[in-house]
Amino acid sequence: MIGRLNHVGIATPSIEDSVRVYRDMLGATAIGEPFDLPEQGVRVCFVDVPNTQIELIEPLGETSTLHGFFEKNPRGGQHHLCFEVPDILVARDEMIAKGARILGSGAPRIGAHGTPILFLHPREMGALLIELMETPKEAH
Amino acid sequence: MIGRLNHVGIATPSIEDSVRVYRDMLGATAIGEPFDLPEQGVRVCFVDVPNTQIELIEPLGETSTLHGFFEKNPRGGQHHLCFEVPDILVARDEMIAKGARILGSGAPRIGAHGTPILFLHPREMGALLIELMETPKEAH
16 A cells, blocks of 8 residues: 655754754755644655655644654654555545554645645554655656 | 665564554555574564665664663664665765764674665764665665
């Protein structure tokens, strides 16, 4: 079912500091402009590498779901993996049938790439937060 | 400097349990045979997705460097990101010049793909454990 790894989500207390790591230390050259996703309580910045993306996410607002992560990991760290699927509703129903749990209402939301996404509860996923994203139609 | 994301390293208390997640729940179809890397204190299994790999790692032996990770994360979780570089010694010297620290002796070791690797200390890397791997010569 899962297709390509769309991105690795990295939680950071400061996108600016993390951009310095990827740009100045690791030499990444394709770094987007940060933007807000208020409905998800995050500020986002994508760092492109040749075959995938790093998604830097910073808490946005007092109710950001990231605050719980930072209580355990004050310096940030790896937060989630996002895999592409051809059809988000088919994927959702298949995952539920296999015993996975969808975070939130179960209805897909529009993610940072403008296509529907959902998150699977880490408990059934080997302690990993997994995001499923419907493959962007014009990508790749 | 960094090239493609060669793999995402996932620490798991049981490769068999994690394989069930990726194969039976997420539908991954290209899953290698697990093998031991005793000099690194890990048992390893690669799960291929179209554009990269998931490296499942399980502690091997009493002195595995993974035990510290499991003290903090008993159920496992995201452990490291591995980026390819054209030349591991050039990359090492460039990273040191920029203020990064190399774990261990600083001498590259041979990694799970048979090419030289090294790990960068998370403190300078935005709290992420970063592996650099010399690009396999016949890959891609």
